Amino acid sequence: MATVTQSTKFGNFMWPVVAWGVALIFFFPIFWLVFTSFKTDQDAVNPEFLWRFTPTLENYTNMTDNYDYWKFATNSVITSVFATLFALVVGVPAAYAMAFNPSRHTKDILMWMLSTKMLPAAAVLYPMTFLTKNMLGIYDTHFLVIVVLCLVNLPIVIWMLFTYFKEIPKEIIEAGKMDGVSTWGEIKDILIPLAWGGIASTALLTFIFCWNEAYWTVRLTTFNASTLSTLIEGNRAPEGLFFGRLSAVSTAAIAPIVILGWFCQKQLVAGLTFGAVK
Amino acid sequence: MSKRTLPRILQTPAVLLLLVWMLVPLSMTLYFSFIRYVLNSSIRPEWTTPSLSNWRGFGNYGYVLKAKDFLFAIQNSVLIVGSILIITVVLGLAIAVLINRKFPGRGIVRVLLISPFFVMPAVNAVLWINMILDPVLGLQGIAVGGLNNLIDGLRDFPVLGVFFNLWPTFEPISFRATQTSAYAVIMMVAWQWTPFAVLIFMTSLQSEDESQKEAATLDGASSWSKFINLTVPHLARPIAIVIMIQSIFHLSLYAEIEIVSRGNGNKNLPYLIGEFANNNIGAASATGIFAVILANIIAIFLLRMVGKSLMD
Numbered sequence: 001m002a003t004v005t006q007s008t009k010f011g012n013f014m015w016p017v018v019a020w021g022v023a024l025i026f027f028f029p030i031f032w033l034v035f036t037s038f039k040t041d042q043d044a045v046n047p048e049f050l051w052r053f054t055p056t057l058e059n060y061t062n063m064t065d066n067y068d069y070w071k072f073a074t075n076s077v078i079t080s081v082f083a084t085l086f087a088l089v090v091g092v093p094a095a096y097a098m099a100f101n102p103s104r105h106t107k108d109i110l111m112w113m114l115s116t117k118m119l120p121a122a123a124v125l126y127p128m129t130f131l132t133k134n135m136l137g138i139y140d141t142h143f144l145v146i147v148v149l150c151l152v153n154l155p156i157v158i159w160m161l162f163t164y165f166k167e168i169p170k171e172i173i174e175a176g177k178m179d180g181v182s183t184w185g186e187i188k189d190i191l192i193p194l195a196w197g198g199i200a201s202t203a204l205l206t207f208i209f210c211w212n213e214a215y216w217t218v219r220l221t222t223f224n225a226s227t228l229s230t231l232i233e234g235n236r237a238p239e240g241l242f243f244g245r246l247s248a249v250s251t252a253a254i255a256p257i258v259i260l261g262w263f264c265q266k267q268l269v270a271g272l273t274f275g276a277v278k
Numbered sequence: 279m280s281k282r283t284l285p286r287i288l289q290t291p292a293v294l295l296l297l298v299w300m301l302v303p304l305s306m307t308l309y310f311s312f313i314r315y316v317l318n319s320s321i322r323p324e325w326t327t328p329s330l331s332n333w334r335g336f337g338n339y340g341y342v343l344k345a346k347d348f349l350f351a352i353q354n355s356v357l358i359v360g361s362i363l364i365i366t367v368v369l370g371l372a373i374a375v376l377i378n379r380k381f382p383g384r385g386i387v388r389v390l391l392i393s394p395f396f397v398m399p400a401v402n403a404v405l406w407i408n409m410i411l412d413p414v415l416g417l418q419g420i421a422v423g424g425l426n427n428l429i430d431g432l433r434d435f436p437v438l439g440v441f442f443n444l445w446p447t448f449e450p451i452s453f454r455a456t457q458t459s460a461y462a463v464i465m466m467v468a469w470q471w472t473p474f475a476v477l478i479f480m481t482s483l484q485s486e487d488e489s490q491k492e493a494a495t496l497d498g499a500s501s502w503s504k505f506i507n508l509t510v511p512h513l514a515r516p517i518a519i520v521i522m523i524q525s526i527f528h529l530s531l532y533a534e535i536e537i538v539s540r541g542n543g544n545k546n547l548p549y550l551i552g553e554f555a556n557n558n559i560g561a562a563s564a565t566g567i568f569a570v571i572l573a574n575i576i577a578i579f580l581l582r583m584v585g586k587s588l589m590d
Contacts, residue, residue, distance in 0.1 A: 018376060020387060023386075027391070029469065030393055093291070094288060096288060097289045101284075115574075115577050119573060121548070122548035123566030123570050125552070126310065127304075127310070131306070214533035229400045229533070232401050233400045243408065247405075247409065254398055262389050265392050269477055
C-alpha cells in the first residue's frame with residue numbers, strides 16, 4: 001500500500017507539471033509567431049537575437065504599406081459577416097421545420113446535407129470558375145464569396161441549429177400554435193428567444209469557419225474580394241528576410257479569431273459534434 | 279394550408295440551394311470529363327471550347343489512370359489523412375486524460391491547448407514551414423546549428439571528448455523536398471487538429487461513470503486496465519465523430535499542400551486536380567470524378583458508422 005500512496009503523491013505533483021508542459025508546447029508556435037512579430041526583419045533571422053532583442057512595433061506600423069492589410073481584413077469581415085447572416089436566415093427556418101415537424105425524410109435530408117460537405121471542392125473548381133467568370137460575370141466579387149461561404153457552411157449550420165432546437169420541448173411551440181400564433185411569430189417570439197444561446201454559438205462558429213476558409217476564397221478571387229487567406233498565401237515563398245513583417249501580418253490575421261475562439265470553446269464541442277458528445 | 283406544407287416550404291430554400299450547389303458544378307465536371315477540353319492549344323484550337331463534338335468517351339479517365347502521378351497522389355492522400363487521424367486520436371486521448379482532473383491553472387491550460395485550432399490554415403502553413411521548420415533560418419535550423427556547436431565544444435573536453443568525437447554532425451532536414459513536405463503537412467495539421475480531439479474527448483470524459491471506476495479500483499484493477507476496459511469503450515462514439523469530422527476536412531486539404539509543397543512534386547488528389555486544371559480541363563475533371571467516387575465511398579462508410587448515433 002505504501003508504494004501506491006507514494007506514487008499518487010508523486011503523481012499529484014507531476015500531473016499539473018506535465019499538463020502545463022504539454023499546453024505550453026502546443027501554444028509555443030503561436031507564441032513564437034507573436035514574439036517574432038516584434039523583431040525587425042534582420043533580427044528575426046539572426047540566431048544572436050533569438051531571445052534577447054530590442055522589441056519594435058515597426059512591423060505593425062508599416063503593415064499597411066507592406067501588405068495592404070486593411071483592404072484584405074475588411075474583405076474578410078464583410079464576407080464572413082454576411083455569409084454567416086445568410087446561412088442563418090436560410091438555416092433557422094429549415095432547422096425549425098426539421099426539428100418540430102419532422103417527416104419520415106428528415107433524417108435522410110440531414111444526412112444528405114452532411115454528405116455534400118464531403119464533396120471534394122477541387123472536383124468542381126473549374127466549373128465554378130467557368131460559371132462565375134465566363135457566364136455570370138461575378139468572379140472576384142464580394143457577392144460570390146459570400147454566397148459560396150454561405151453554401152459551404154450551410155450543412156453545418158443546419159445540423160448545429162437542428163441539434164439545439166431538438167432540445168426545446170415541443171409543447172412550448174405547440175402551446176404557441178394553440179394561441180393562434182403564426183409560424184413567423186413562433187420563430188420570432190418563441191423559438192429565437194429560447195434558442196438564443198444555440199443560435200449565437202452557431203453564428204460564432206460559422207464566422208470562424210468563414211474567416212479561416214482558404215480554398216474558395218483564394219481560388220474564386222484575384223484581388224477585389226480577396227480575404228486574408230489570399231494575403232497570407234501570397235507569401236508562401238521562403239522569404240527569410242521578411243520573417244518580422246510576415247509574423248506581424250499573420251498575427252493580425254489570426255488574433256481576432258483566436259480570441260473569439262477562447263470565448264466560445266465550450267459551445268464548440270456541442271456544435272462540432274452535432275450534440276452527440278455531451 | 280395543411281400541417282405538412284409549411285414545414286416543407288421552410289426547408290425548401292436550404293434544400294434547393296444545396297441541390298443547385300451540388301448538382302450544377304458536378305454535372306459540368308462530369309460533362310467536361312468526357313470531352314477533350316484544354317485551355318490553350320495552338321495545334322488544336324477547337325479543343326479550347328467545350329463542345330460535344332470533342333467527345334472523348336472514357337479517354338480522359340484512361341489518361342488519368344495511366345498518369346504516374348495519379349497513384350502517387352492517392353497514396354499520398356491516404357498517407358496524409360491516415361497519419362493525421364492516428365496522431366490526433368492517440369495524442370488527443372492522452373492529453374484529454376492528462377487534463378481531466380483538477381489542478382492549478384486548468385482553465386488557462388485549456389485555453390492554451392485549444393488555440394491552435396483557430397489559426398487559419400494559411401498562417402499555420404506559413405508559420406511552420408518558414409519560422410519553425412526552415413533548415414537554415416527556422417527554429418529547426420537554429421536548434422541543429424546550436425547542437426552541433428555544443429558537440430564541437432565538447433570534443434575538446436578531456437577524456438569525455440573521445441566519446442563526443444564519435445558523434446556525427448547533425449544535418450537539418452529540409453521539409454520542402456517531395457516526401458518530407460508530406461511530413462511537414464502532417465505535422466502542422468496534426469498540431470492544429472489535436473486540440474479539437476482533446477476538447478471533444480475531454481467533454482466526453484466528464485460524463486464518464488465514476489462509480490464504475492471506483493468499483494473497479496476496489497476490485498484491484500490497474501489504471502491501465504481501467505483505461506482500456508472502461509474509458510476507451512465510453513469514448514468510442516466521440517472517437518468515431520472525431521474521425522468523421524476530420525475526414526471531411528482533410529480529404530480536401532489544399533492550402534497547406536499548396537504553401538508547403540508547391541513545385542516539389544508532392545501532391546494529394548485535390549492538388550493533382552489543380553495541376554491538371556492549369557491546362558487540361560478534361561483530365562482535371564476525370565480526376566475530380568475519381569475524387570468524388572473516393573469521397574463517396576468514405577462518406578458512406580463514415581455515415582454508416584457514425585450517422586445512426588448522431589440521430590439519437
